[in-house]
Amino acid sequence: MAHLIRVGCSGRLSKYSSVVGATRSMSTAWWRHVEPAPKDPILGVSEAFLADPSPHKVNVGVGAYRDDNGKPVVLNCVREAERRIGGNLNMEYLPMGGSVKMVEETLKLAYGDNSDLIKDKRIAAVQALSGTGACRLFADFQKRFSPDSHVYIPVPTWSNHHNIWRDANVPQRTFHYYHPETKGLDFASMMDDIKNAPNGSFFLLHACAHNPTGVDPTEEQWKEISYQFKVKGHFAFFDMAYQGFASGDPERDAKSIRIFLEDGHQIGCSQSYAKNMGLYGQRVGCLSVVCEDEKQAVAVKSQLQQLARPMYSNPPVHGALIVSTILGDPELKNLWLKEVKGMADRIIGMRTALRENLENLGSPLSWEHVTKQIGMFCYSGMTPEQVDRLTNEFHIYMTRNGRISMAGVTTGNVGYLAKAIHEVTKSS
Amino acid sequence: MHGGNASGSSSPADRRLSALVRHLEGSSRDGIDAGNHSIAAAPTSGSYGGRNSVFDHVVMGPEDPILGVTVAYNKDPSPVKMNLGVGAYRTEEGKPLVLNVVRRAEQMLVNDSSRVKEYLPIVGLADFNKLSAKLILGADSPAVQENRVTTVQCLSGTGSLRVGAEFLARHYHQHTILIPQPTWGNHPKVFGLAGLSVKTYRYYDPSTRGLDFEGLMEDLGSAPSGAIVLFHACAHNPTGVDPTAQQWEQIRQLARSKALLPFFDSAYQGFASGNLDTDAQSVRMFVKDGGECIVAQSFAKNMGLYGERVGALSIVCRNADVAGRVESQLKLVIRPMYSNPPIHGASIVATVLKDRNMFQEWTVELKAMADRIINMRTQLFDALRSRGTPGDWSHIIKQIGMFTFTGLNSKQVAFMTKEYHIYMTSDGRISMAGLSSRTVPHLADAIHAAVTRLA
Numbered sequence: 001m002a003h004l005i006r007v008g009c010s011g012r013l014s015k016y017s018s019v020v021g022a023t024r025s026m027s028t029a030w031w032r033h034v035e036p037a038p039k040d041p042i043l044g045v046s047e048a049f050l051a052d053p054s055p056h057k058v059n060v061g062v063g064a065y066r067d068d069n070g071k072p073v074v075l076n077c078v079r080e081a082e083r084r085i086g087g088n089l090n091m092e093y094l095p096m097g098g099s100v101k102m103v104e105e106t107l108k109l110a111y112g113d114n115s116d117l118i119k120d121k122r123i124a125a126v127q128a129l130s131g132t133g134a135c136r137l138f139a140d141f142q143k144r145f146s147p148d149s150h151v152y153i154p155v156p157t158w159s160n161h162h163n164i165w166r167d168a169n170v171p172q173r174t175f176h177y178y179h180p181e182t183k184g185l186d187f188a189s190m191m192d193d194i195k196n197a198p199n200g201s202f203f204l205l206h207a208c209a210h211n212p213t214g215v216d217p218t219e220e221q222w223k224e225i226s227y228q229f230k231v232k233g234h235f236a237f238f239d240m241a242y243q244g245f246a247s248g249d250p251e252r253d254a255k256s257i258r259i260f261l262e263d264g265h266q267i268g269c270s271q272s273y274a275k276n277m278g279l280y281g282q283r284v285g286c287l288s289v290v291c292e293d294e295k296q297a298v299a300v301k302s303q304l305q306q307l308a309r310p311m312y313s314n315p316p317v318h319g320a321l322i323v324s325t326i327l328g329d330p331e332l333k334n335l336w337l338k339e340v341k342g343m344a345d346r347i348i349g350m351r352t353a354l355r356e357n358l359e360n361l362g363s364p365l366s367w368e369h370v371t372k373q374i375g376m377f378c379y380s381g382m383t384p385e386q387v388d389r390l391t392n393e394f395h396i397y398m399t400r401n402g403r404i405s406m407a408g409v410t411t412g413n414v415g416y417l418a419k420a421i422h423e424v425t426k427s428s
Numbered sequence: 429m430h431g432g433n434a435s436g437s438s439s440p441a442d443r444r445l446s447a448l449v450r451h452l453e454g455s456s457r458d459g460i461d462a463g464n465h466s467i468a469a470a471p472t473s474g475s476y477g478g479r480n481s482v483f484d485h486v487v488m489g490p491e492d493p494i495l496g497v498t499v500a501y502n503k504d505p506s507p508v509k510m511n512l513g514v515g516a517y518r519t520e521e522g523k524p525l526v527l528n529v530v531r532r533a534e535q536m537l538v539n540d541s542s543r544v545k546e547y548l549p550i551v552g553l554a555d556f557n558k559l560s561a562k563l564i565l566g567a568d569s570p571a572v573q574e575n576r577v578t579t580v581q582c583l584s585g586t587g588s589l590r591v592g593a594e595f596l597a598r599h600y601h602q603h604t605i606l607i608p609q610p611t612w613g614n615h616p617k618v619f620g621l622a623g624l625s626v627k628t629y630r631y632y633d634p635s636t637r638g639l640d641f642e643g644l645m646e647d648l649g650s651a652p653s654g655a656i657v658l659f660h661a662c663a664h665n666p667t668g669v670d671p672t673a674q675q676w677e678q679i680r681q682l683a684r685s686k687a688l689l690p691f692f693d694s695a696y697q698g699f700a701s702g703n704l705d706t707d708a709q710s711v712r713m714f715v716k717d718g719g720e721c722i723v724a725q726s727f728a729k730n731m732g733l734y735g736e737r738v739g740a741l742s743i744v745c746r747n748a749d750v751a752g753r754v755e756s757q758l759k760l761v762i763r764p765m766y767s768n769p770p771i772h773g774a775s776i777v778a779t780v781l782k783d784r785n786m787f788q789e790w791t792v793e794l795k796a797m798a799d800r801i802i803n804m805r806t807q808l809f810d811a812l813r814s815r816g817t818p819g820d821w822s823h824i825i826k827q828i829g830m831f832t833f834t835g836l837n838s839k840q841v842a843f844m845t846k847e848y849h850i851y852m853t854s855d856g857r858i859s860m861a862g863l864s865s866r867t868v869p870h871l872a873d874a875i876h877a878a879v880t881r882l883a
Contacts, residue, residue, distance in 0.1 A: 281771035317735035
């Protein structure tokens with residue numbers, strides 16, 4: 001029969017505790033030692049915003065697009081695609097690598113409609129759980145097949161990048177990127193870091209609309225970076241979460257990648273449809289790795305699948321169907337391109353409005369960076385203390401690094417926002 | 429493929445680089461031979477050829493044993509081919525099935541123009557989480573009422589298992605997990621990659637084609653105190669062999685006495701017996717004694733939502749405070765994996781579970797699926813008996829759920845694939861859901877031939 005051992009249970013379970021038994025009705029408490037985890041710095045902002053009852057509250061925290069009424073948007077092309085696929089079907093498992101059609105269309109966006117790499121089948125690609133999932137799959141792959149490598153991450157970057165490569169057990173190093181004095185790119189230091197890194201290092205690059213700073217290298221600078229990468233034999237991993245969203249033109253936003261491809265780099269790339277198709281919660285993305293030839297691409301893809309299988313077996317079908325329906329139909333694709341440009345234009349308009357408002361208020365500071373930076377985010381340069389004041393006194397929510405999600409700015413709140421920012425920064 | 433060497437080529441990239449080289453100071457730089465003014469081909473630059481990719485050493489990964497069956501099946505042109513590999517339900521006509529109630533729920537969602545596609549919270553859709561917990565633990569479960577349960581939406585069963593395993597690897601003092609022998613092929617990989625040390629306990633008895641209860645009790649009895657134990661809540665995959673209620677009670681007592689941590693994989697609730705509550709008894713028994721446990725739920729089969737990847741991980745804790753802290757740590761596992769879960773499938777499930785009529789309809793459709801499978805078991809058993817196929821085939825009707833562990837060996841399986849175009853996993857597991865009244869005879873013929881011609 002079962003032995004019932006009663007032991008005095010202390011508050012903490014030590015790894016070396018001797019027999020810890022349990023009676024039939026009084027189990028040991030397994031999790032008493034579990035500490036509460038810190039709130040996610042980005043997603044925690046939205047939670048706080050939702051809890052705030054103030055009628056004046058403004059959410060410029062998480063990077064999700066809002067229209068000029070501050071409302072989330074489902075693109076018309078998406079609604080139409082859903083109408084077509086709804087009631088269809090079956091909900092069978094996708095292959096481990098995801099929807100073939102969706103991946104095909106997605107590669108064209110990043111690599112070009114007429115890409116030789118695509119024609120020659122040199123790209124190993126799998127559907128992934130949006131940008132996060134693509135980055136994580138790559139990080140796991142990097143750990144498994146380049147186990148001694150580090151990853152160089154720009155300062156600053158999206159905070160979750162650090163979590164992703166950490167959980168994949170890939171050691172991290174940083175490289176200079178943002179220049180606080182100019183609120184622009186610290187190109188010289190960045191190039192130094194690239195040159196000083198050991199040959200063959202892995203670098204994480206934001207293809208466009210750098211998150212959180214909105215600061216991108218110019219085309220000329222990208223060319224120099226690419227050249228230096230060749231000299232050093234570095235591996236470039238592009239995180240492209242905002243294609244189309246930055247300039248309004250997807251081809252233009254992929255320029256950095258195209259430059260690297262032209263120089264013959266075999267890159268890795270994470271793509272996300274969260275923002276540019278507004279498919280946030282559907283978790284649709286793609287991970288691609290350029291290989292030497294078709295055979296290698298097949299091998300690499302099979303290994304990526306081996307990493308996906310014990311994580312989630314195969315990716316969700318709904319969002320992928322939406323994407324392939326839109327991109328596979330010329331009319332819908334055109335509609336999408338128009339709508340993406342519309343979103344990008346509204347944001348560019350808000351940048352101008354915010355800057356003008358601040359200048360008209362007589363701010364002693366320069367707000368040039370608001371219109372120079374690109375994409376969803378503006379790195380305002382405000383300190384955490386100033387951000388706290390914005391939240392506590394004005395009910396304005398943003399991450400404490402001073403990052404403003406321009407998508408949350410509307411003609412209705414830009415004046416209020418400018419006043420508040422002016423208030424907390426005018427004495428600095 | 430780009431062959432040749434740098435000196436002979438004249439691509440735009442080469443010309444640009446040559447021009448740059450000429451402007452360099454004479455001193456050496458990394459990778460540049462100052463004397464020859466040439467630049468060594470970088471590992472990642474394909475256009476130079478002759479140099480390896482940083483991933484050149486990557487070998488072809490093995491085919492997934494289960495999903496690979498479907499790949500092979502698809503390639504076969506035979507008109508009599510049968511796919512008894514992956515566990516996805518099929519109708520009598522051999523077609524996949526979208527439940528009516530799911531179709532309706534989806535239409536409601538699509539037609540609701542106020543719905544948006546925003547990110548879910550990291551832990552997923554709140555409604556879905558609450559309803560899922562109630563479904564497996566029971567609507568009147570004290571654990572739920574006392575807020576002692578933290579439930580997070582995950583990517584189907586696989587995702588729930590992986591997130592739970594990662595949490596355990598970080599926060600639980602024992603890193604050994606015991607899994608039944610045999611088990612779903614993906615289990616060891618999920619737990620291994622999460623950082624747990626995988627051991628097995630005896631489960632299936634090939635001589636009886638039933639449960640090796642004595643072996644199971646012995647192995648759990650000699651497990652290290654506090655070890656994690658994986659239990660299939662019902663309809664064990666791949667064998668279809670489940671403990672009886674009495675056996676579960678004995679397992680529970682033993683587990684609690686050794687402070688073993690139960691981790692349930694519930695992928696077939698409602699699908700096994702046709703009754704949702706019956707199929708949840710094993711889990712509820714453990715929760716009832718006030719102890720802690722973990723449950724991974726999948727809605728792939730019982731709601732037919734396979735590709736939507738809908739599942740939930742529940743951790744039953746001693747009190748609400750602990751549950752809150754555990755939840756916060758689960759978020760730290762999820763965020764660097766995929767940030768937040770996909771919304772579509774979970775919305776469908778929540779819609780169905782919260783509407784009394786739709787819930788009712790669902791139980792009816794669920795029972796119909798389970799009944800069809802039980803019917804196929806009977807038909808196959810009868811067909812083998814009428815052919816006089818040697819051996820005792822009663823396990824076909826004794827086993828439960830989607831799968832039958834036939835007892836056929838890999839040689840016999842290969843024979844059946846080659847001669848009869850029947851696709852199944854090499855361990856002899858067949859998915860009953862892939863059978864129909866029309867195809868049972870063909871399968872019976874194949875089994876008969878395999879058993880009589882090959883040992």
